[in-house]
Amino acid sequence: MRFLFRPPATEAGGLLALPWAQPLEEWDERLLLTVPQRGISRHVVRFVASEGQVYALKEIAESLARHEYAMLGDFEKEGLPAVSVLGLCVDRPDDQQAILVTRYLEHSMSYRYLFSSPRGEHSADRLVDTLVELLVRLHLSGTFWGDCSLSNTLFRLDAGNLAAYLVDAETVERHPILSAGQRTYDVDLARERIGGELMDLEAGGLLPPDIDPVEVADSVPRRYAALWDEVTREEFFRLDEQRYRVAERLRRLNDLGFDVGEVELVTSDSGARLRVDIRVAESGQHRRELFKLTGLEVQEGQARRLLNDLRSFRAYLEQRDGHPVPETTAGHLWRNEVYDPVVAAVPPDLLGVLAPAELFHEVLVHRWYLSENAGRDVGTTAALRSYLATVLPGQDGDQPDDLTDDDLADDDLADNAEDDPAEDDPAEGDRPPGTAGAGASRPVA
Numbered sequence: 001m002r003f004l005f006r007p008p009a010t011e012a013g014g015l016l017a018l019p020w021a022q023p024l025e026e027w028d029e030r031l032l033l034t035v036p037q038r039g040i041s042r043h044v045v046r047f048v049a050s051e052g053q054v055y056a057l058k059e060i061a062e063s064l065a066r067h068e069y070a071m072l073g074d075f076e077k078e079g080l081p082a083v084s085v086l087g088l089c090v091d092r093p094d095d096q097q098a099i100l101v102t103r104y105l106e107h108s109m110s111y112r113y114l115f116s117s118p119r120g121e122h123s124a125d126r127l128v129d130t131l132v133e134l135l136v137r138l139h140l141s142g143t144f145w146g147d148c149s150l151s152n153t154l155f156r157l158d159a160g161n162l163a164a165y166l167v168d169a170e171t172v173e174r175h176p177i178l179s180a181g182q183r184t185y186d187v188d189l190a191r192e193r194i195g196g197e198l199m200d201l202e203a204g205g206l207l208p209p210d211i212d213p214v215e216v217a218d219s220v221p222r223r224y225a226a227l228w229d230e231v232t233r234e235e236f237f238r239l240d241e242q243r244y245r246v247a248e249r250l251r252r253l254n255d256l257g258f259d260v261g262e263v264e265l266v267t268s269d270s271g272a273r274l275r276v277d278i279r280v281a282e283s284g285q286h287r288r289e290l291f292k293l294t295g296l297e298v299q300e301g302q303a304r305r306l307l308n309d310l311r312s313f314r315a316y317l318e319q320r321d322g323h324p325v326p327e328t329t330a331g332h333l334w335r336n337e338v339y340d341p342v343v344a345a346v347p348p349d350l351l352g353v354l355a356p357a358e359l360f361h362e363v364l365v366h367r368w369y370l371s372e373n374a375g376r377d378v379g380t381t382a383a384l385r386s387y388l389a390t391v392l393p394g395q396d397g398d399q400p401d402d403l404t405d406d407d408l409a410d411d412d413l414a415d416n417a418e419d420d421p422a423e424d425d426p427a428e429g430d431r432p433p434g435t436a437g438a439g440a441s442r443p444v445a
Contacts, residue, residue, distance in 0.1 A: 005087030006073055014050035015101065020089050024059040024099060035104070041151075047104065054104035055086060062090050064170045065098035071169040072102065080141060080280060081134060082166040083154070105165055107157070107355045111150035111197065115206045124198060124207070124216045126162060130155065132223045133257060134164040135190060136231060139183050141280035146171030148186060149193035157354070159301035159361045183228075184221075191220040231258060235274045239267060246274060253278070257300070259285060293331030294339070298357035305361045310334045342384055350392050363387050 001020055019027060024044045033047040033054060044059040060068070065088050072085035084103040092098070111127055127150060135148055145166070152168040175182070195217030201207040231253065237245045250260055253276065262277035286303035290296055293310065296303075314330035342363055343356045354362065367383030 001089060001093070002091045003087060003089050004069070006069075006085060015048070015055065018048065020099065021093050023096060024057060054106075056083070056102045056104055058100045058102070059097050060100055060170070062098040065090070065100045068100055068169045068172075071172045071174070074174070075166070075169070078141065078280065079284070080137065080143075080166070081164065082169065105154050105156065107358070108154040108165065109156070110154065112201070112206070114155060115201055124211045124213075125219075127155065128194060128216060128220060129223060130162045130164045131190070131194070132220065132227055134166065135186065135224060136227050137258075137280055138166070139178050139186070139228070140231070140278055142175045142177050144173040144175065144178060144182050144186055146173065146186065146189065147193070148190035150197045151193075156299070157358050158299040159305045159358070160365070161301055163299060163301070187221050187224050190224075191217050194220060227256070230256065231278055236271055237274070238271050241272075249274060249276065254285075293328060294335040296335070296339070296357065298355075302355075302357040302361055305364065306339070306357060309338070309364060313338060338380060342380065345384055345388065346392070347388070350388075354392075359392070362391065366391055 003016065003020075018031065024046055027046060031048060033049055035047045035054075041058070046057045048055055048057060058065075069085055069088050072082055075082040076084050083105050086101040086103055088101060089099045114127065131148070131150065131153055134153065135145065138145055147168060147170065152166065154165045154167050155162045156165065157163075178186075195213055198207060198211070198213035198216055202211075202213055207213065235245065235249060246263065246265065250263070253260055259279040260276050261279040264275040264277070266273045266275075284300060286307055287298065287300050290298065290303040290307055290310075294306075296306070298306065310331060313334045314325055314327065317325045317330060317333065339360060342360050346359065363380070363384050366387040367378060367380060370378045370383055370386060
């Protein structure tokens with residue numbers, strides 16, 4: 001047998017003791033993990049844990065395994081949203097197929113799991129829009145998927161929204177640029193597969209009765225065309241409009257989750273022409289900024305929410321202390337006095353229900369609603385107590401467990417002194433969820 005791992009793969013050593021010579025479906029159940037939020041696969045797929053990490057193992061023909069190994073590796077280098085590949089095992093005894101090893105995407109969910117969860121907030125339209133965004137991002141990178149479907153996608157919560165990740169790259173083709181015909185064919189394949197998957201949910205009683213699988217599937221080309229046009233079209237406008245029209249276009253693209261790599265503005269006596277070059281990697285401006293200030297690695301939407309709270313906290317510190325507070329100092333204090341105590345306060349039996357950053361975001365949302373009802377800022381401590389008592393326990397079993405993190409400490413919270421009533425704060429277009437709108441976060445006692 002031969003093993004091929006992509007460096008750095010220091011965790012790969014612990015996997016070498018697994019019984020690679022045996023067919024994957026015959027492996028001892030004691031070696032495997034049960035992942036209830038997994039999707040359906042046409043191949044034999046099993047999950048294992050090694051040195052605190054979880055991996056998905058897929059038995060597949062060697063040619064396909066090598067192709068997928070290369071494609072997923074390229075995606076990771078380019079920052080495209082896909083699962084991360086670790087390695088593969090080939091030349092197994094008795095002409096067995098190869099095994100492809102990918103890293104498990106923590107807190108991810110299949111579309112079937114989303115629809116079967118008690119919460120029931122994840123509509124078919126929302127899932128399809130998220131998948132269409134992923135397809136547009138791949139097409140911009142010159143990637144023809146060839147098997148775009150809900151089954152080949154994993155979804156993760158990102159500040160209350162969903163983010164989509166490619167799972168299966170067996171049929172992927174890379175080109176310098178995709179033709180309109182290639183893109184249309186890929187979209188048509190997606191429409192067909194999504195329709196079949198929604199019909200399957202309907203047959204299983206998992207689809208809400210007001211959702212028409214055919215109607216949703218037939219909307220895929222229209223949704224795709226609208227997003228593709230928004231992201232790629234050139235705009236023409238008068239010279240006296242160029243300042244605000246350029247800013248408006250860039251803001252719209254950022255709101256859609258796309259970063260702009262280059263802006264080309266060509267002016268003439270008749271007006272201006274604007275063309276933008278989109279970065280195909282996952283948007284990362286807010287993630288990078290939050291990591292620089294706090295050391296936290298989170299998703300983009302979560303980072304945006306946390307940065308808003310951090311800035312409110314900084315303003316609170318400056319008002320309290322009567323002098324400017326450096327951004328780096330505020331980031332350090334916010335992490336130690338606000339974020340970490342909230343995460344540490346979660347009881348051990350509820351850990352893993354949500355990713356820590358998503359949990360903190362939900363506490364901010366809960367605080368916003370409580371403050372609205374109370375007519376004043378109730379503060380982070382009171383919101384956290386209420387959230388832990390009334391909201392988080394109801395999500396147990398609704399969201400996927402974290403399969404790798406160790407239990408965190410259960411810290412008791414002392415009462416804070418009552419916060420001052422919040423000053424009016426300009427509302428963001430997507431509030432709630434309550435980031436800074438309910439007043440600045442105070443240290444959690």
